Amino acid sequence: MELIEKERRRLLQSAARAFGLSGVLIAGICLSLPGVVDPDILPSVIIVLAGQAGALVMVGRSGHIAWVVLTVVLGCGALALAQLPWGLASSLALPTALAPLGAAGIGAVGFVLSDNSGRWLLWGAGTLASCLLVASAGPAGAAFSTPAIGTLAGWVITLIIGLWVTVGVQRALRRIEAIGRAHHLERQASETEAQRRQGARLLHDTVLATLTLLAHSGVGVNEEALREQAGEDARLLRQLRLGSTPMPRFSGVYSLEPVAETPLGTTLESVKQRFLRMGLTVRWHGTGQVLLPSDVLDAFLLALAECLENVRRHAGVDEADVTITQSDEALRAVVTDAGVGFDPTDVDPERLGFTESVVARLRDVGGSARVFSTPGAGTTVVLEVPR
Amino acid sequence: MSPRYSPPEESTLGGLVRPAGARSSVRRGSPTSTHASALGSGFLGIGIAIVAALQSMLGIALFLLRADDYPSLLPALAAWLLLMVTFLGLTITISATGERLPDWLYGLFLSSLGAVVWLDFVAIAPLGDIGRYATSSVSAGFVLLVVVTLRSRWEVLLASCLLGTAFIVAILLTTPLTPVTIPAQIVTVALAVGPGITGVLLVSGFERMLKRELDRVLIQSTVTAPRLAVGMLASEELAQLDLAAEELLEAVASGDAALPLPPRLASRASGLATDLRLHLIEGRRETWLVHAVTESEHLGRRVTVTDPATLAGLLDDVQRDALLAALWLLATDPTGVSPTRAIAVELGPLDPSRGSGVAEQLIVPITMRVTGLRRNRVDPGVWEALDQVGRYSDSTTGGGVLIELDCLVENPVDAPRPS
Numbered sequence: 001m002e003l004i005e006k007e008r009r010r011l012l013q014s015a016a017r018a019f020g021l022s023g024v025l026i027a028g029i030c031l032s033l034p035g036v037v038d039p040d041i042l043p044s045v046i047i048v049l050a051g052q053a054g055a056l057v058m059v060g061r062s063g064h065i066a067w068v069v070l071t072v073v074l075g076c077g078a079l080a081l082a083q084l085p086w087g088l089a090s091s092l093a094l095p096t097a098l099a100p101l102g103a104a105g106i107g108a109v110g111f112v113l114s115d116n117s118g119r120w121l122l123w124g125a126g127t128l129a130s131c132l133l134v135a136s137a138g139p140a141g142a143a144f145s146t147p148a149i150g151t152l153a154g155w156v157i158t159l160i161i162g163l164w165v166t167v168g169v170q171r172a173l174r175r176i177e178a179i180g181r182a183h184h185l186e187r188q189a190s191e192t193e194a195q196r197r198q199g200a201r202l203l204h205d206t207v208l209a210t211l212t213l214l215a216h217s218g219v220g221v222n223e224e225a226l227r228e229q230a231g232e233d234a235r236l237l238r239q240l241r242l243g244s245t246p247m248p249r250f251s252g253v254y255s256l257e258p259v260a261e262t263p264l265g266t267t268l269e270s271v272k273q274r275f276l277r278m279g280l281t282v283r284w285h286g287t288g289q290v291l292l293p294s295d296v297l298d299a300f301l302l303a304l305a306e307c308l309e310n311v312r313r314h315a316g317v318d319e320a321d322v323t324i325t326q327s328d329e330a331l332r333a334v335v336t337d338a339g340v341g342f343d344p345t346d347v348d349p350e351r352l353g354f355t356e357s358v359v360a361r362l363r364d365v366g367g368s369a370r371v372f373s374t375p376g377a378g379t380t381v382v383l384e385v386p387r
Numbered sequence: 388m389s390p391r392y393s394p395p396e397e398s399t400l401g402g403l404v405r406p407a408g409a410r411s412s413v414r415r416g417s418p419t420s421t422h423a424s425a426l427g428s429g430f431l432g433i434g435i436a437i438v439a440a441l442q443s444m445l446g447i448a449l450f451l452l453r454a455d456d457y458p459s460l461l462p463a464l465a466a467w468l469l470l471m472v473t474f475l476g477l478t479i480t481i482s483a484t485g486e487r488l489p490d491w492l493y494g495l496f497l498s499s500l501g502a503v504v505w506l507d508f509v510a511i512a513p514l515g516d517i518g519r520y521a522t523s524s525v526s527a528g529f530v531l532l533v534v535v536t537l538r539s540r541w542e543v544l545l546a547s548c549l550l551g552t553a554f555i556v557a558i559l560l561t562t563p564l565t566p567v568t569i570p571a572q573i574v575t576v577a578l579a580v581g582p583g584i585t586g587v588l589l590v591s592g593f594e595r596m597l598k599r600e601l602d603r604v605l606i607q608s609t610v611t612a613p614r615l616a617v618g619m620l621a622s623e624e625l626a627q628l629d630l631a632a633e634e635l636l637e638a639v640a641s642g643d644a645a646l647p648l649p650p651r652l653a654s655r656a657s658g659l660a661t662d663l664r665l666h667l668i669e670g671r672r673e674t675w676l677v678h679a680v681t682e683s684e685h686l687g688r689r690v691t692v693t694d695p696a697t698l699a700g701l702l703d704d705v706q707r708d709a710l711l712a713a714l715w716l717l718a719t720d721p722t723g724v725s726p727t728r729a730i731a732v733e734l735g736p737l738d739p740s741r742g743s744g745v746a747e748q749l750i751v752p753i754t755m756r757v758t759g760l761r762r763n764r765v766d767p768g769v770w771e772a773l774d775q776v777g778r779y780s781d782s783t784t785g786g787g788v789l790i791e792l793d794c795l796v797e798n799p800v801d802a803p804r805p806s
Binding site: 002227233 | 427430431433434437438441442445449519566567568569570571573574577581585588589592593596597599600601603604605607608609611612613616621622623625626629630632633634635636637639640641642646647648649650652653654656657659660663664667712715716766768
C-alpha cells in the first residue's frame with residue numbers, strides 16, 4: 001500500500017511540475033514581449049519567474065510542502081511585480097499574459113494539494129491570491145475579468161484532477177487486491193498439483209525406467225514383458241492424470257491409497273520384479289520389515305533402482321548383489337557388482353545421472369551415497385537413509 | 388503390424404515445455420494484456436469528462452458575454468450546439484457500450500470536432516483576433532480529452548497537434564500580430580493543445596502505475612511459498628510430459644508401436660525421459676525469490692539472483708516481504724535516466740565460523756550489487772525495508788551501491804522436517 005501511495009504522489013508531483021513549468025514558460029514569453037511590462041522591471045520579473053521554476057522542479061522531486069508554498073509565494077510575487085508601477089495604465093495584453101502564470105504556473109500545485117485539510121487551506125489561499133492579482137492587472141475597478149476567471153478555472157481543474165487520481169487509485173487498488181488474492185490461491189493450487197505429481201515418485205521411477213528401455217528401442221528385453229510393463233505404466237499415469245495418487249506396491253498389483261508409512265518389504269518387491277523382467281539377476285541379502293516414512297522410502301528405492309539400472313547398462317554383467325542392513329538410526333543398502341568398474345574421479349561431477357537422481361534425492365531426506373570402484377574390479381555403492 | 392502411433396511434432400513439445408534447465412519463457416499473463424479500463428482508467432475518464440464540462444460551461448459564458456461583438460451569431464451558435472451534441476452523445480455512447488470506442492465512431496467524433504472548430508473560426512474570423520474570441524474551438528480541445536482513456540496515445544496526440552495547427556493557420560490568416568494581440572494567441576493555442584498532451588501523459592502515468600502495482604501484488608503471493616517451490620507453470624509442464632509419456636507407453640502396450648522401437652520413437656522416449664527427470668528435480672530447486680523475479684515484469688528486467696544453496700527459502704514471511712519491497716524500490720527508476728540499472732542479488736555462502744550466538748539460528752549473508760544508482764538517490768524506503776530483513780551495511784562502489792546484509796534465520800536442521 002505504501003508503495004503505490006508513493007507512486008501516486010510521484011505521479012501527481014511530476015504532473016504538477018510539467019504543467020507548472022509550461023505555464024511559467026508561456027507567461028515568461030508573453031511578458032517578454034515589448035510593451036507588456038515596464039522594461040526596467042522586466043529583468044526582476046524574469047528572475048522571480050526563474051526562481052519559481054526552480055521551486056516547481058523541487059515540487060516534482062520532493063513531497064515537502066515548503067516547495068509548494070515557495071512556488072505560490074514566488075508566483076504571486078511575479079504577478080505583483082509585473083504590474084508595477086501600480087495604478088498606471090498598463091498594457092491591454094498584461095492580464096492575458098499573466099493568466100497562464102496564475103492558472104498553470106501557480107495553479108499546477110493544485111495537483112498535490114488534495115491530500116489533507118491543511119493543504120486545502122493552502123489551496124484556498126493560493127487560489128484567492130493569484131485570482132485577485134490577475135484581476136488587479138485588468139482595467140481598474142473590474143474585479144471580474146476573463147483572465148481571472150481562467151486562473152480560478154486552472155486551480156479548480158488541477159484540484160479536481162488530483163482528487164480524482166487519488167480516488168481512482170484507491171478504487172483500482174481494491175480490484176488489484178482481489179486479483180492478487182485469486183492469484184495467490186491459483187499459486188497454491190498449482191503448487192499442490194505439482195507436489196502431487198512430483199510426489200508420485202515411485203510411479204515416475206518405473207515410468208522413467210521403462211522410457212529408458214524404450215530409448216534403446218527396447219533391445220535386449222523380452223518383448224512381451226516390455227509391452228506388459230508399458231501398459232502398466234500407462235495405466236498408472238492415467239490414474240495420476242485422473243486425480244488419484246497411484247503407488248506401485250507389487251508389480252502387477254497396485255495400491256491406490258497414499259500411505260504415510262510403508263513397509264519396506266512389499267515395496268522392495270516391485271524393484272526386484274522390475275529388474276527380473278529386464279534380465280538382471282539380483283541376489284538379495286538381508287531380511288526384515290522396516291517401516292519408513294514414505295518420502296524416505298521413495299528416495300531409498302529410487303536410489304537403489306538407479307544403481308541397479310547403472311549396473312544393468314554399464315557394468316557389462318547380468319547379475320548384482322544387494323545387501324540390506326539396518327541399525328537403530330539408519331537403513332543401509334550395499335549394491336555390488338563384478339563388472340567393468342570405473343574410476344570415480346573420471347566422472348564429470350556435473351553429470352546429471354548419478355548425482356541428481358541418487359545423491360540429491362538421498363540428501364533431500366537426510367541420507368547419503370558413496371561409490372567405490374576401480375576399473376576392472378567392479379563397483380560397490382553404499383546407500384544410507386535415516387530411519 | 389504397421390506402426391500407427393505417431394508422436395506429435397517435436398516442436399509441440401519444445402514449444403509447450405521449456406527446454407530443460409531453461410527459465411520459463413512464458414511469463415504469467417503479462418499485465419500489459421489487461422484491458423486498461425479494467426484497472427480504473429474508466430473512472431479517470433469520468434473525471435476528465437467533468438473537467439471538460441466545466442471548461443465548456445466557462446466557454447459558453449464567455450461566448451454569451453461577447454455575443455454582441457459577433458457580426459453573425461449563427462455559425463458560433465451552431466458550433467456550440469454541435470459541440471454539446473457531440474460531447475453528450477459520446478459520453479452516453481461510451482457509458483452504454485462499455486468503455487469502448489470503435490474506429491468509425493472515433494472518426495465521426497473527430498470530424499464533428501473539426502466541424503465545430505471550422506464553424507467557430509468562420510464566426511470569429513471577421514473580428515480579426517482569433518486568440519481573444521475563440522470559445523467553442525478551445526473547448527473542442529477539452530472535449531477531445533474524453534477519448535484519452537479509450538484510444539491509443541498517439542491518436543489523441545495527433546488530434547491535439549492537428550487542432551493546434553488549425554489554430555496557428557487561422558491566426559496567421561486573420562489576426563494582425565502585435566505585442567498586444569500576441570499573448571492572447573499564444574495562450575489560446577496552449578489552451579487548445581495543452582489538454583490533450585496533459586491528459587495523455589497523466590493517463591499513461593496512471594496506467595503504468597497501476598500495472599506495476601498489479602505486477603507487485605501478483606508476485607507478492609510468493610512470500611508465503613514453501614522453502615523450495617515450483618513455479619506457476621511447473622505443474623502444467625509436468626502434466627504435459629506425463630501425458631506424452633502415457634501416450635507413448637500406451638502405444639507400446641497396445642502394439643501400435645513396433646518393437647524394437649523405430650529410431651524416431653526411441654529418441655522421443657529418450658527425450659521424454661530426460662525432460663521428465665529434469666522436471667522432477669528442477670522445480671524443487673527454485674526458491675520463492677527466483678520465482679518472484681522470473682514472474683515479475685518489473686523485477687525480471689533488472690534483477691538477477693544467485694542462490695546456489697537456496698538460502699532465500701529460509702527467510703521468514705516478514706523478511707521476504709521486506710526484501711521484495713527493497714528490491715522493488717531499487718529497481719524502480721522514476722526518471723528513466725539510467726538504462727543500465729541492474730541489481731545482482733547473491734545469497735550465501737554460509738560461513739560456519741560466524742555463529743549467531745543462538746544455536747537455533749543461522750546467519751544468511753546477502754549481497755546486493757546495484758549498478759547505475761547513486762547512493763544519495765536510493766529511496767529511503769529501501770533502508771526501512773532492509774531494516775526488517777536483517778543487519779545491513781552499505782558502501783559505494785564505482786558507479787553503484789553495494790549493500791551487505793546479515794539475515795538471521797531459523798536453522799532448518801532444528802525445524803521440523805517437511806514431509
